[in-house]
Amino acid sequence: MVDFSLSAEAESLRDLARKFARSEMAPHAAECDRGPRFPEEIYRKAHELGLMNLNVPSEYGGSGLGLFDQCVIVEELAYACGGMTTSIIANCLALEPILLGGSDEQKRRVLEPFCASYHLASFCLTEPGGGSDAGGLKTRARRDGDHYVLDGEKCFITNAPHASLYTVFATVDPAARHRGITAFVVPRSAEGVVPGKDEEKMGHRASSTSTVRFEHVQVPAADRLLADGEGFGLAMRTLDQTRTPIGALATGIAQAALDHAARYALKRETFGKPIAEHQAIQIKLANMAQAVHAARFLTWHAAWTIDRGGRGTLESSIAKCFASDAALHVADEAIQTFGGYGYMKEYPVEKLLRDAKLTQIYEGANEIQRTVIARELLRGYA
């Protein structure tokens, strides 16, 4: 029979994440958003507690969690701060290509020292000329003896200014489009790796985002993942794994917005009674609660599907797309519930709207998710 309850193990992981989120992250969320400030001390602590490299098997020094457990943790973290959560889980995205495509030798050589102490990694796919059109990327990789030379620029790269490791997608043959794309592991210390300045962002301001330029960077052939031309498939399989936790992140933001709105509605009085007793607000809260519930269970279902060995492309796209739309909607309604106060930076809900917005855009824009959903859907009718 289907079971919608958390296992005792998942519950204890949730408790850890909740405790960390509420005692370490939440008290600094507003200040880091305002700054903006990249709270490295919080990320270090997340690493110490094992909340950082969640998807890396324990034999390589990670936490070795399945997708479901990752989602339970990510929702709790995002409840406290979406931006910090993005920076904490960026390692999962950056390291996933190594987990999926790396040889055992590469995994040991790269992941063990990386996970043993606090390090950040960045996933470098998107370019100034195109994010969703990943097949058309321009960064070049030219083979030269026993190494490759990388030239090009990536943009919107999470944690890039602070990362010590980059997984980079570049083309060995632009004419071959996505069949030319090849993946590499590049250390920050390699000559010619130049992260740009921090972007000024609307939300997720506790996270750090910049361009990364690769200027004639020599990468040993031993640091190529899979074969030439196999990078595009690797990137897509990576995103199949990491899309679902974005649904969890959006769910955490949405739950926070609902909690703020419900508490405020019980306290704030108009026309002689708490606004929670006005039907207009009750309907709002009821709709918000439906959206949060559905977002969580779609996310859990996608994670469960993938943990059971399913491909989960359809399920994870549905979860990510629905949950991120829900987060934006619920945050918007939370502001409306607060009225004028909700629009003020002194109150916590406007930040939730700004943070929610990004979840519709990154790790596959929702337009792309809908394309994927339609493709998967129609395949069943053709």
Add this chain to the structure above:
Amino acid sequence: MEIVVCVKPVPEAESRLRPDAAGTGFDPDGVKFVLAGYDESAVEQALLLRQAVAGSTVSVVALGPAARVDEVLRASIALGCDRATAVEAADLPLADPVATGRALAEAIAALGRHDLVLFGKQAGDDEEGLVGAATAEALGVPFVGHVIDLRPAEGGGRFTFRRSVERGEERWEAPLPLAVGLQQAWNDPRTATLPAILRSRKATIGRRAAAPAPASSGSSAPVRFALPPPRQGAKMIEFATPEEAARKLVRLLQEEAKVFP
């Protein structure tokens, strides 16, 4: 050195408790029981002492219904305790500190040597603060409560600790064996890491049934459990002098609150 820590599963701080059908306790349905407060400090103290005294081990013991005690024992193992014993007692009169102390003492004695027995100075839920002393009495070990900063004394064999008392602080030194009730949060209890939590889920928990309490042991039992009445709005007293404030307060206490005639 063999250190034993006794911990109690208590309702999570945010729990909303409701009276049970009998009206003598709270309804445990839907309540999450956790390791909390004073007990966390006791576990932390045990782990610090294990570090200070080479070759020490830390055993943790909890009494209550199996599902509840397992969670706090696993939480203690995740923090670093070496072994755990569940004293399963579905029917024991849990609110009776003497019966609880006797059952814990039996379990501790069965573990073998016990040089130091640690408790939170009181439980995080009923805050009675009696079980530590009752257990120590049943074990025949001296007990000191409200303790902070327990450490091995120089020269070995004895331990020093401090107690906060009104307007000052007592410094003690005592030999083993000893039972101690520890203050909350003075030692900044550690947080278990994710890998430690995963390992703790697979740890083996020793189990024993609590000896049935003799009928005559019922030294105390709760008569009624009820929620406090809903809080009324506070009334601010405006005043120019302390005398005026006192006069107004006494009048309100007599006429409105009717606390005394």
